[in-house]
Amino acid sequence: MNIKTTTESSFVIIKPIGEVDAYSSIDLDNAVSDVVKNYERPYIILDGSELTYISSAGIGVFITYLEPIRKKKGDLVFANLRKEVQYIFSVLGLDKLVIITDSISVAKEKLNHVKESI
Amino acid sequence: MQRKKWLSHTVLIITLFLWITMFIMLERDMRLLEVSYEQDRYRILLFFSLNTLYYYLGQFIVSSKRSETTRQLYRFLILGVLLLFTHLAVQNLPKIFPELKIPFYISFTYLFNLGILSLFLIYGNFTVRAFLLKNKNPIYDSIWKFFILWLFLSIFFVFVPNWIWIQRIYLAIGIITATYLASTPKWIAYLTQQEKRFAIFYVLGVLSVVILLWLSIQLYPIPKYLPDIFKESQNNVFFVLSFYFISIYLLISFAALSINILLSSVAEQRYNLWSNMQEFSYLLQQDFNTRSIYEKLLKICIETTQAKIGWVEMYHGTDIVTEAMHNIDVPTIKQIKQLTEKKFISLLKPYRYIANTEIRGFRTILSVYITLHDKKKIGTIYLVSPIADDFEEDDRNTVVMFAKQAGIILETAFLLQESVENQKYQEEISITKKVHQRLLPKSIPQPYPLQISAYQKYAELVGGDLYDFYYDKNRNILNFCVGDVSGKGASAAFYMVELKGIYQTLCYPENALLLPNKMVEITNELLTKGMESHVFITLLYAQFHLNENKLYFARAGHTTPLYYNANTQQARYLHEGGLAIGLIKGDLFNENNVLCNIEYSKNDVFVFYSDGLTEAQNPEGECYGLERLQKVLTEHANKDVYAIEYAILQDVYKFKENTTLSDDFTLQVIKIQE
Known part of the structure; x- marks a missing residue:
């Protein structure tokens, strides 16, 4: 698994490529925690276009950082999730907790809403 | 030995005494000018003294080391x-x-x-x-x-x-x-x-x-x-x-x-080398403490090359840790390395060498990598001499040989450590398995008209799958619960124990009847407090109200149950449900938590499963998925639960071929009998 982290204006786009299993979830954890640590207000878009599978440990990463991100008045939005991954997220009820969108641009819009609402 | 020493000392004293006597006699003779030289006494004395001195002194010396x-x-x-x-x-x-x-x-x-x-x-x-x-x-x-x-x-x-x-x-x-x-x-x-x-x-x-x-x-x-x-x-x-x-x-x-x-001479060097090597490998033979291997390596290299300073560094991921030092400290090492970083010349040799660093006291530096058999560099040994152009070619090659040998020994040591850790891990797994087996019900109630089968398959690593049945006779209600704790091993087992405790309390018949959605809320409230932030639990509580022919259930992030309706002869997933346990507390959780109910009739079938089943992969990396499960149930729904269970398992195993399961799974089939 590979992780690409890019910044676009005030958004950080994290793009995991491949499968996030119990072992590679450590890399994902590092990537997310770096952003949470280094940004005053982390606005994170998780680009799931090349995320083929995510284990419970990988989901655990998002759950762990969701609260710290929101405490810093930032947010996390999922974009471009594959069908299988999106199914897993919705079964868990994550879709009720986090915004899941179909594209990065929509994700940015949603995050801008969050920004304005503060 | 002691006796001999004492003896030779005595002999020495006697001899000295004889000599002195001889001199006294000589003096007297000369004083008296009585030159009676024919007398044999001098000869005898000289003979005795020389003789005894010669032998005993000699013996004394030869008997010493x-x-x-x-x-x-x-x-x-x-x-x-x-x-x-x-x-x-x-x-x-x-x-x-x-x-x-x-x-x-x-x-x-x-x-x-x-x-x-x-x-x-x-x-x-x-x-x-x-x-x-x-x-x-x-x-x-x-x-x-x-x-x-x-x-x-x-x-x-x-x-x-x-x-x-x-x-x-x-x-x-x-x-x-x-x-x-x-x-x-x-x-x-x-x-x-x-x-x-x-x-x-x-x-x-x-x-x-x-x-x-x-x-x-x-x-x-x-x-x-x-x-x-x-x-x-x-x-x-x-x-x-x-x-x-x-x-x-x-x-x-x-x-x-x-x-x-x-x-x-070369021969001598080879001899020394050989004996040092011999000693080195002997020293290392029974020692799999990596720290002491580093120290021994450094010691032997310093002895052989007569370097004044040396240290051993090991790479731990991206970190470099100084494991052994001789006549130097960490800050000096850092300084030296910074100053000399670009001066190393390797020239296709298995070592790196600086003939003159122009740093006082650290003129010559020799650096040799410690490698594993696959040439992976795991560390470096540095030797420093205060003299420029020190360490002859032979010395350098000797250090390379020592480093190689140390690499082999270290590899063994690492493997050994790994296997010890692995053993610990295996033990943990076996404990977890025991806990797991104890948590799962030993017998399954079969209250009419329900027919129930339950199956669990353990993968190599024990996950946190749990299920339990509790039949409340007075109310004629069958309580059923399936759950899955994220993560594996001992920590997952702890949450399972906690979950089981909570569940049993919640459906205790002396308590007021709680519907599944309420049970889920209470469970979330109780568990979320003490849970680690990355852990979550998916859960499904179900109640078969046998008198009403109704199934009530609340799904908290768990896999969607599959329901086969005998009238329509179709199977569908029951999607309604809320958030998994441990994601969030309070209102947001409760708002999303829903109570579902199904009015079942005869020959209907419910299938509960954990994600280990639908995520079982075939050699191409494809998941078993929901459709296949749905199809196999539809085909076999007219059979009894055991036959259905068998059909599903057959289908899953046929699909996954010889791929090993990465997750364990559970499967429960409940049928309403005629």
Whole structure:
């Protein structure tokens, strides 16, 4: 698994490529925690276009950082999730907790809403 | 050993006593001018003293440690220097005290010096004996024995001073033997490079002392008043022969040592290397403590190369950790490395080397990687010398060899550590498995009209799958719960235990009846408090209200149950449900938590499963998925639960082929009987 982290204006786009299993979830954890640590207000878009599978440990990463991100008045939005991954997220009820969108641009819009609402 | 020492000391004292007696007698004779030289007493005394001194002193020396040749040389030199000073003091005393210029003192000096020389030569003979023993050749030893006997017999020429020709032949034979013995100074080969440097100094010292003593005695005028028998004693066969033997032996040794040091022969280096290697591997054999391996590696490299400073670094991921140090500290190492980073020249050699860093005290730096058999670099050993251009090519290659060997040993050590950890891990898994098995119900209630089957499959790593049934007789309600704790191993097992406790309390029949959605809310409230932030639990509580033909359930992030409706002959997933346990607390959780109900009829089938089943992969990496499950249920729904279960499992196993399961799974099939 590979992780690409890019910044676009005030958004950080994290793009995991491949499968996030119990072992590679450590890399994902590092990537997310770096952003949470280094940004005053982390606005994170998780680009799931090349995320083929995510284990419970990988989901655990998002759950762990969701609260710290929101405490810093930032947010996390999922974009471009594959069908299988999106199914897993919705079964868990994550879709009720986090915004899941179909594209990065929509994700940015949603995050801008969050920004304005503060 | 102790007794022998004591004996030789006693003999020495007796001999000295005899000598003193001889001098007293000499003095009296000269004073009285009673020159009755024919008397044999001097001869007898001289014979005794020489003889005893010779043998016992010799025995004493030979019985001391044989291996320490340089130490013996050192002792020999010290004795020689002391004797030389005593000799000079005795000889020059009359210059300070003119009253000593009497015939007796002159005679005394002559004899005393002769005594000193003989003491020194005898001592020397036996010191050389120890060196000769290094040849380890029986013929050589026999020749030595012959020579020593020859030397001993020569003492008796004192009694026949007129046998000139016999003496000369005797001397010639002795000289040939001595030359032969001296020709191969093999002891040198046993010395280390450092010992050789000392040895050459000692040999030179002893040689000069011997020659000085000899010359001094030869040049001393023979006193006129001395009894005839003592005259020309310095030319006695015994003295000449022992002097010759010691001088020639030392001379040849000196020459051999000089050549040896200059050339530092390859064979010797190989020998040293071999013995060091041997020692190194022996040291490491029973040691799988990595720290002490680093220390031993450093020690042996420093000893072999005679580096003054050294350290061993190991790579732990991207970190570099200094594991062993000699004469240096971490801040200095950092500084040195920074200063020299770009100066290393490797030149396709298995080491990196800086001939002159131009840093005072750290002129030469040698750096060798410690590698595993697959050439992966796991660390580096650094050796530093304060002299520029230090560490010869051979030394560098030796360090490379040591580093290689250490790499092999370290690899073994790592594997061993890993297997120990693995064993711990295995134990943890087996404990978790036991806990897991205890948590799962031993028997499954079968309240009419339900027919229930439950199956669990363990993967290699135990996950957190849990299910439980509880039949409430009074209310005719079957409580059913399935859950999955994220994560694996012992920590997952703890949450399972907690979950089971909560569940059993919630459906305890004495309590008021709680519907599944309420049970989920309470569980979330209770569990979320103490849970680690990355852990979550998916859960499904179900209640079959048998009197009403109704299933109530609440799904908290768990897999969607599959429901087969016998009337429509179709299977569908029941999607309604809320958030998994542990994601969030309070209102947001409760808002999303929903109670679902299904009014079932005869021949309907419910299938509950954990994600391990739908995520079972085939060799192409494809998941089993929901559709396949749905299809196989539809096809086999008319059978009893066991047949349905069997059909599903058959389908899953056929699909996954020989791929191993990464997650364990559970499967429960519940059918409403006719």
